[in-house]
Amino acid sequence: MNIKLFIKRLEALHKPLADLYQTASILPWIPADMLPQAYQELYNNSKMLQLAAEELYQQNEALKETQNLLETERQHYQDLFEYAPDGYLVTNKEGIIQNANIAAIKLLNISKQFLIGKAMINFVCLEARQHFRQELNQIYQADRTKELFIRLQQRHGEYFDAAFTVRVIRNPEGNAINLLWLLRNIGDRQQTELISAESYSEFIQNRPRYKYSKGETIPLNNSVVWYIFQGLVKLSTFCETGEEVLLGLAKTQMVFGSGMTSLSIYQATALSDVELVPIYVSELLVTPALSHSLLPKINQRLQQTESFLVISKKQLVEDRLQHLLELLKQEIGELVEEGTRLSVRLTHEDIASACGTTRVTVTRLLGKLQQQGLISIDTKKHIILKNSAARI
Incomplete structure (x- = not known):
């Protein structure tokens, strides 16, 4: 559907209806109570339809921008794969x-x-x-x-x-x-000897650790790659309207850093208390064994970014939300008696930015899933995906 053309046609329909309604309202020889009720409803409905179309257009533009950002991120990780x-x-x-x-x-x-x-x-x-x-x-x-x-x-x-x-x-x-x-x-x-699992673990253990509390913004530097020793980090950017766009979730044993993306605006936020180990890019250049060991972890980020990109391509918001919850189940899910609990609480804004829609829409759809018994919310506001739902 060409949304711009659709909105223009609605505007073309709405203007004559508005003129006709105003004319009928001010004519002195037509009492107000004689205006046809059906005509008033037609006018009101056309106005509501126009507002809905404008909202759809805004959501579509936001979704396009999210797709472009994710595609840029995916291409960057693809290049890392290609030239490894x-x-x-x-x-x-x-x-x-x-x-x-x-x-x-x-x-x-x-x-x-x-x-x-x-x-x-x-x-x-x-x-x-x-x-x-x-x-x-x-x-x-x-x-x-x-x-x-x-x-x-x-x-x-x-x-x-x-x-x-x-x-x-x-x-x-x-x-x-x-x-x-x-x-x-x-x-x-x-030339090709790699760090063993034991020596790599020792390598990480002997480095300084930096701790950040939940909600803190983590400083980024092109010369440093952060290795997550413990915790979960939200990676995001901001579009032209100032809205945050969720790009990925880096969990324990993953790596991230501003030098690993080509986006000009890149932000890392602690979603839980985290411990990070710094690895300097200069070390990777002179220590092939270290870069070899980190490459599979970089590949994890590539795969996750591609998964977010696939989600953003889904036409229906319901499908985007469904696939996002399935991805989150795989990435940060933990088994509980009722099903699979997302170990970190994501706000409705976070979920909406990943789905390319509005917070209001996500709240409505999550409420619908809750009414259907497919999800529940625990006392700490964490989403639980029920065992009875093979697919949400």
């Missing part, structure tokens, strides 16, 4: 390659157009293929990241020893939909 120093592959759970970054393309010695759609097993040496098939069948059933060491062969090239770090990507219902592969050539272990 290590190889990254995205496959379906059968191991068919769906996406690859520049480093992976170079490692496998094949152009991207020929790589997409090929099975991972095509690059595994013959003697290791049976083992690879067994591992692939088990990977998507696991809930944790898995390490694999496989001998690969470049297309029309040499063999090399590769290390894979594989992570399962799941939809809001918990079903495996994709596999994310971090691919490294470990032929030269001195």
Whole structure:
């Protein structure tokens, strides 16, 4: 629907109705009680329809701006993925390659157009293929990241020893939909050795921590990446009208920083008491092992931003709210007796900005879901998604 054209047509309809109504009201020989009741209702209804259309137009403009901001954020994280120093592959759970970054393309010695759609097993040496098939069948059933060491062969090239770090990507219902592969050539272990989980944990533990209370704005600096040791941080920006736009939620073990976005206005707010560990960008440049370890955490932010972008593309506000609640359930949900409780209280303004609509609309829709028994609100104003609702 062309909303601008729709509003113009309403205005064209409303003006003659208003003129006719005024003329009929002031004619001395027509008593006021003789004005047709139906005509008065028609006039009033046309005025209400015009106001509703104007509100729809404003909401549509706000939604467009939200989509543009999210697309900018998504593209920035996509660039981080594309130009990462290590190889990254995205496959379906059968191991068919769906996406690859520049480093992976170079490692496998094949152009991207020929790589997409090929099975991972095509690059595994013959003697290791049976083992690879067994591992692939088990990977998507696991809930944790898995390490694999496989001998690969470049297309029309040499063999090399590769290390894979594989992570399962799941939809809001918990079903495996994709596999994310971090691919490294470990032929030269001195250059590609990564920080182990134990040493990485020690690395974080030995750093200073900065604490911020719930509601505080966290200072941002292009030279610092914040690692969240504990807590939840809201990442947002502001549109031209001054309205806040929710871009994402960074939780424990995620990273964020103003240097990780191309937006000129970027704000981080503590949604709970948080503890942050600073990591300087200069360290990442001289410590490849550290940047390698942080890259999967940056990828988490990319995936979340893409999820928010998908939500903003939904045509109906009800659908946007439904998918947002499902995403929040996955990101910050905690199991309770009644269902899944969102561990942090988000205001109706926060939810409205993520859905590209107004606070009043979100309040009405949440009230409707509550009446239907699909959600409830606990004593601390946290939303609980009921067990009885497979989908909201």
